[in-house]
Amino acid sequence: MKLIHAADIHLGSPLSAALFLEKRTERQNELIFTFNRMIEYAKQNGVDAVLLSGDVFDSNTPFKKHKEFFYSAIKNSPEITFFYLRGNHDTGACYTEDIENLITFDESFKSFDFKGVTISGCEITDANALSFYSSIDLKKEDTNIVMLHGALSSSVGKDKIVLSKLYDRNIDYLALGHIHSFETGSLDLRGVYAYSGCLEPRGFDECGSKGFVLLDIQNGKIQSEFVPFSKRTIHEITVDISGTSDSYSAFKRVRESVLCPVKDLVRVILEGEVSFDASFLERDLKDFLNMDFYLSSVKNKTTTKINLDDFKDSLSLKGEFVRSVSENNALSENEKNKIISLGLKALMGEEV
DSSP states (O other): OEEEEEOOOOBTOOOOTTSOHHHHHHHHHHHHHHHHHHHHHHHHTTEEEEEEESOSBSSSSOOHHHHHHHHHHHHTOTTSEEEEEOOSSSOSTTOOOOOTTEEEOOSSOEEEEETTEEEEEOOOOTTTTTHHHHTOOOOTTSEEEEEEESEEOSSOOTTEEOGGGGTTSOOSEEEEESOSSOEEEEOSSSOEEEEOOOSSOOSTTOOBOOEEEEEEEETTEEEEEEEEOOSOOEEEEEEEOTTOOSHHHHHHHHHHHOOSOTTSEEEEEEESEESSOOTTHHHHHHHHHHTTSSEEEEEEOOEEOOOGGGTTTOSSHHHHHHHHHHTOTTSOHHHHHHHHHHHHHHHTTOOO
């Protein structure tokens, strides 16, 4: 038997403000299309059920078109059973239809026998954040999957999951939602936990592969595999542009370092010392990169290269600072250069 564990679809998300308006609308549609592609993947690969561990929608009151699409997709996939547990974003009126192949959860811990596998879940609230742990009663001889939504924590609370309270509860696979990157680890000697991550990145803070987890259950044993599935990936690349002479030569350095697919989104972090005016570097490089990639973001963390000779005879605070440090015989030449460099950058308003 095969199952898909997915979460954090966030249908209807407004997405990152860094996305241009036309890109934002396109990306919102791609959230929908990727969800539909996942269902088609399930049909073509003999998947029996899809476990949705929260935040299918981005809002408690999702747009009508997103609800209609979601429920229509389920209705038109009768060969697949969908288990839907709400998260912190879709806690409101998101369960609106009674569909034969859709199983939902609430604030009580519920278990369902699905083709010989026990699939359980509970929506964590302020009221049950502590009590639901004691209601978990799973049989040792069963194959047990538990669905929850929240961040791993050392304390109980809404949207929090304390792994230690799930030890020795006969859980084979803990299907989690809330964290937007794939993450897995041991739960105890018997089971594992996993965050599937989101299907599509929604902003430049969601770098790396996005997708779902494919579970293959044979003879009561669960094998899991992360399946990269997003239409686009966000790459974060740090580039040292020391020694470049202008924004175009900096772009050439960056372009040689950015080797990801043109359909993807790129965030570039600029580092190093430059001797030219870098005040427009973020804008210029972003424009250059947008000619080659779907969308880009540039963060300028470079510093200005200091020429000490420009300040030694200067009748200014900077000049006085350089002379006072240079004439301090208690410092080594290396110490003087370091102090002068940091001091001038501070006087120029740069981070040191």
